[in-house]
Amino acid sequence: MSRDAPNGVTPRRPPPMAPMGRARYIVIMTLVLVGLGLLVGRIVDLHVFDHSFLQGQGDARTLRVDEIPAHRGMITDRHGDPLAISTPVVTLWANPQDLPDDGIQRLRLAQALGQDLDALDARIERYADREFMYLQRRMTPAEAQEVLDLHVPGVHARREYKRYYPAGEVTAQLLGVTNIDDQGQEGLELAYQPYLAGVPGKRRVLKDRRGRLVRDLEVLEDAQPGGDLTLSIDQSLQYMAYRELKKAVDENEADGGTLVMLDADTGEVLAMANQPSYNPNNRAGLDPEGLRNQAIVDVFEPGSVMKPLAMSALLETGKFPPDTVVDTSPGWMVIDGYTIRDVSNNGKLSLAGILRKSSNIGMSKLTLQLDEPRVPQRYRALGFDRAPGTGFPGEATGSVPSPQVWSSSQWAALSYGYGLSVSALQLASAYTAIANHGRRLPPSLLRLSKTPKGEPVIEPAVADRVLGMMDEVVAPGTGARRGMVPGYSVAGKTGTVRKTGSGGYQERTYRALFVGIAPVSDPRIIAVVMIDHPRGDAYYGGAIAAPVFSRVAGNALRLLDVPPDRPSQDDDA
Template identity: 75%
Template sequence: MSASPSNGVTPRHRPASPPMGRARYAVVLVLVALGMLLLGARIVTLHVLDQPFLQGQGNARILRTEPLSAHRGMITDRHGEPLAISTPVVTLWANPQEIADDRIQRLMLAQALGMSLDELDGRLERYADHEFMYLRRQLTPAAAQRVLDLRLAGVYAQHEYKRYYPAGEVTAQLVGVTNVDDRGQEGLELAYQPHLAGTPGKRRVVKDRRGQLVRDLEVLREAEPGGELTLSIDQRLQYVAYRELKKAVAEHEADGGIVVMLDARTGEVLAMANQPSYNPNNRAGLDPQGLRNQAIVDVFEPGSVVKPLAMAAILESGEYSLDTVIDTSPGWMRIDQFTIRDIRNYGELDLAGILEKSSNIGMSKLVLGLDEPRVPELYCRLGFGQSPETGFPGEAVGSLPAPVRWSSSQWAALSYGYGLSVSALQLASAYTALANDGVRMPPSLLKRAQPASGVEAIEPAVAHELLRIMEASVQPGTGGRRAAVPGYRVAGKTGTVRKSSARGYEKDAYRSLFAGIAPVSDPRIVTVVMIDRPRGDDYFGGAVAAPVFSRVAGSALRLLDVPPDQRERQ
């Protein structure tokens, strides 16, 4: 038996957990304090010293600078009617590396874009190594929003403008077109690209990691819209000219045609129609030939329509008078191994008769009787062989050979419209001299704020005499009778020209022309009509081109509120 303590009390037992030493406690406190100091120092460093760097890194992940598209300037006719306007559109693009490989999402995207799933997959595969690809260009905002509402990763929107042409094919070659990036490619859209384009702006935005817009922060630079362009064209007259030209080309199964109408007083182009044409709002299956503004960029031998101009030089020489009689018998003549012919033997003709009968023999004999090269000199004053200076891209200069060692046959050919080439615009501009007291008005495609200075090309008295003779050339019984306009006095000249090629003149291929002025009492318009290669028995200018002039000029005079001046021919 063990012995108990003497006091009879049992001892109390405690757990064996030694207390923390002072030294160890101090170390822990120092470590905690040091950590707090380091953390504080890091906070100070991040917020003070490294703040610009960190802020830049953050901004680089969320801040973006986006372009602000500039609104392209509008093109209008002389009365402010729109011929070319820009409408807002949305272009959708994608980052192929962010597009999910999910068949359902891709099918939804393809359907919203209006394409097949295979087509979408093929495009994504082709651009798999790129970070950018177009999904659809220039969608309407509503159509684009249907795609954006899917909220698919990797699909983004870009706001742009698309060009729209209210007059369509009627003014296509003159106004021109822009490409998908809204840059001018043809016509006046190209000629005035810097003026119409404007200057893009910039804005700063916040985007999330998926590239979706979170907030618009500020506009860094406002977009400056392009300037407007007011043409000299009268849209009403343009529609009339295009309608009648298209009808005539179809009726005669021709290759094409041109109508140019100028204001006789100012030289402004009131109408300029071409066939064939195209729809600038839908260029699918476009025939490149339709892009050409033939009235300005193409040239041709004018034929008999320049005989009144050559006659002006003959009369100004003083070597002939209106009473001079020329014997054109037997209806043909040989010059330098070339044979010049009239349609038939007209016998003796005075100068007015030579123009009315359009005698090549009479014109040749008159020119060969001159001592100086007056005809080419007058052609030069009328603008032949020179740029019309309209600013239109590719405008033709034409050709007027210098009179150096010319043969007699070349002199003769020049008098009846062969051996030189002109554009329809140049020809119309030359005729303004006959309509404007001998002063030729340079052509303009833009509405003029101030009257232009004309060029004195023909003596006023000679111009008046030629108007009288040309008026007689559209009376009943003449070749130009179909150009007559009921209620108005009209002067003009027909022309029928054989088409030329690299191998010479083509067989049974002609151009039919008519150039006219109305009304004679107070000339307001000059109009040139050319039908290219009409097929069938009717190919003369009086049968093909003159009726087009009659309908176009008649409608134009009524639309311009020109009072009728019908009178009996004395």
């Protein structure tokens, strides 16, 4: 027994390490030491030799590139008066994870935002797992500052722009609107979106880990503001046209109406008004019906206002000398089983008398003497089968029927304005050919730097002759006498069109129209007035639409400083 062993127990010696176990141990320890050496070496390298890597990684977590909003271009009238401008606003946003749970702070925030506390709490809860939510879009800087002065953690501000329309509902359908991100959605705002929007800039900023701005560092790219757009509209004429149109629609309990006024020398649109309308600065409760620019995108059967244009085609054939007389008795006729009627039995009428009395019988009998479709050909030449080319979104093309489907009754109907569809802008543009010795001018919504040459579509002598006939239409004792303008000569034509429904033409449902050119001696303006479904006792174009033209044209000629050319003319109405 060993003397060192207590209690007589002999200790056991550890067995010697196996050769393979020792080798594995050495390999593992070597790998650990090599890995540790590499790690230390990398740390030394990053801190001493390649410290820019760590700096870059740090910057990537604190440096950001933010967008600098571009100022949207202004839209003005032809004189530079603003019609659409962008004003600076502030959008408040928050990181829901940073917002305090304290009920008092939440209540103060909700009150400053003008929001219900429960609704705000619900929104914060809904975005709890995100780092961004809007609190309030497009606030005035003063309103936003009141919220920021509360110093609520997690609340931040971002500068934006909001579109404002000084003329409100007066120019609503023409200009259109932008959405909450200041992008064009309707009208000219949409048509010229790339031009008006500009190009946002870029800036480098320093932010903390929660996305809060610490410091502006540098501007990388300056924002490029959008271009300004100068329209052909005269704001004074636009206000006046809108006021008179709205008054007529209200007084006659009509569904709506449209008024288009062109510069007879250039084809520029001086005024374009629609009813119903809306306030683009406050779209709460907006009726989508008011968004449409009816003058450009809607079409209708024009009726008798087409007769002067059809007459120009008839006169160019050479078959109807100035002394031509047409017997319209007994005031009705049957073609292909359809009855065509005049308002009354007008007996024998001259060519000018046919326009003055607005005789459907007279126009039909003249047209049916032709062997070729001269009237529809004239309509196409005047642009009634294609878009006006203004660039306005959704502009109507109109419709002239194909010659393969014409019957005698359809051929006759075209001569007095039935069987085709046109827009108010197309109609006004067609009459530039009558006012300009046969040259049709394309309509323009933008101010032109020079007068367009136009397209010759009517023989000059014929255009002048038709203009003279229309001068006789608007005279004392005629159905269009209410379209007269004191001090000025007026060439015009009325129209009263039955509207169609699911069962064909409807009873007591009409559109009242008037087309006028003034003054006759040197045409300066062309205007089309359409009142949709007047519900009063009167519904004829001469009674409903002509007075609107008279008031609008009279004011326009005076505002444009056009000298009177018929000061002795009196209205005996």
